[in-house]
Amino acid sequence: xxxxxxxxxxxxxxxxxxxxxxxxxxxxxxxxxxxxxxxxxxxxxxxxxxxxxxxxxxxxxxxxxxxxxxxxxxxxxxxxxxxxxxxxxxxxxxxxxxxxxxxxxxxxxxxxxxxxxxxxxxxxxxxxxxxxxxxxxxxxxxxxxxxxxxxxxxxxxxxxxxxxxxxxxxxxxxxxxxxxxxxxxxxxxxxxxxxxxxxxxxxxxxxxxxxxxxxxxxxxxxxxxxxxxxxxxxxxxxxxxxxxxxxxxxxxxxxxxxxxxxxxxxxxxxxxxxxxxxxxxxxxxxxxxxxxxxxxxxxxxxxxx
Ligand code: BTN
Numbered sequence: 001x002x003x004x005x006x007x008x009x010x011x012x013x014x015x016x017x018x019x020x021x022x023x024x025x026x027x028x029x030x031x032x033x034x035x036x037x038x039x040x041x042x043x044x045x046x047x048x049x050x051x052x053x054x055x056x057x058x059x060x061x062x063x064x065x066x067x068x069x070x071x072x073x074x075x076x077x078x079x080x081x082x083x084x085x086x087x088x089x090x091x092x093x094x095x096x097x098x099x100x101x102x103x104x105x106x107x108x109x110x111x112x113x114x115x116x117x118x119x120x121x122x123x124x125x126x127x128x129x130x131x132x133x134x135x136x137x138x139x140x141x142x143x144x145x146x147x148x149x150x151x152x153x154x155x156x157x158x159x160x161x162x163x164x165x166x167x168x169x170x171x172x173x174x175x176x177x178x179x180x181x182x183x184x185x186x187x188x189x190x191x192x193x194x195x196x197x198x199x200x201x202x203x204x205x206x207x208x209x210x211x212x213x214x215x216x217x218x219x220x221x222x223x224x225x226x227x228x229x230x231x232x233x234x235x236x237x238x239x240x241x242x243x244x245x246x247x248x249x250x251x252x253x254x255x256x257x258x259x260x261x262x263x264x265x266x267x268x269x270x271x272x273x274x275x276x277x278x279x280x281x282x283x284x285x286x287x288x289x290x291x292x293x294x295x296x297x298x299x300x301x302x303x304x305x
Pocket of ligand 1: 046079083084085086087110112113114115116121129130131132168181182183184205206207
């Protein structure tokens with residue numbers, strides 16, 4: 001979060017700042033500040049050091065823990081490689097005290113990335129967004145599914161894509177859809193003997209295909225690159241997504257309106273498990289209504305175009 005304050009300050013002062021001013025703003029000694037400036041440069045942040053003055057030249061394309069903390073306005077745990085960001089985020093959720101800033105875990109590569117319903121999530125290293133956000137909404141577990149839909153809708157809005165129930169990020173195609181990203185939401189409750197009690201968290205694990213263009217054995221996958229949308233700055237996109245999630249008011253009466261506006265497949269004939277019928281909409285608890293019957297979990301397959 002110190003990097004957040006520092007970069008924020010440099011952005012507010014394009015003419016540059018003295019090291020003494022910067023040190024006092026972020027509450028760091030001269031040596032520690034020097035170390036942070038070097039770390040930022042190593043992440044790709046271009047700084048101009050002119051005598052005692054420091055000026056931000058360009059932060060586009062920078063990538064690393066400090067840059068990501070600045071972009072997301074959250075503490076970031078960045079891993080070049082890890083089994084699964086969700087697994088790490090769940091461990092962090094168990095130990096992050098009540099009231100402390102909630103972390104985001106970001107990886108360049110996952111060796112055991114997980115998808116919904118026990119599936120594997122694989123992504124080429126360094127080309128995509130793989131992250132998990134720890135959230136603690138003031139909701140009962142029964143109200144969590146609607147919040148998860150709303151967070152998914154907030155991300156679909158940032159990406160300007162559609163949603164396939166419950167929370168696949170997709171683009172519609174004449175012959176159906178292509179999947180740009182997926183969300184694996186998991187609840188994490190700390191053991192009850194923890195003092196002070198740690199509230200239930202939701203870990204929202206998000207995988208978005210950014211520059212990957214080949215997807216072996218995944219004919220329905222797409223990426224921002226394949227959609228012709230060049231992303232110069234993955235960190236900026238990650239920041240926009242996390243900040244959109246954090247801006248959702250989970251208590252709002254119209255919480256699901258954005259999801260409904262971004263939904264694809266509504267009004268069409270679908271199959272979910274053994275049930276075939278018309279996808280009519282979602283109920284306020286997040287259930288998908290298929291020909292009058294609520295569906296609480298499953299994969300939706302389009303039958304009629
Ligand atoms: C889906 O099946 O559509 C959900 C995919 C979720 C993948 C993301 S990648 C980051 C996070 N860590 C994981 O192991 N899974 C999620």
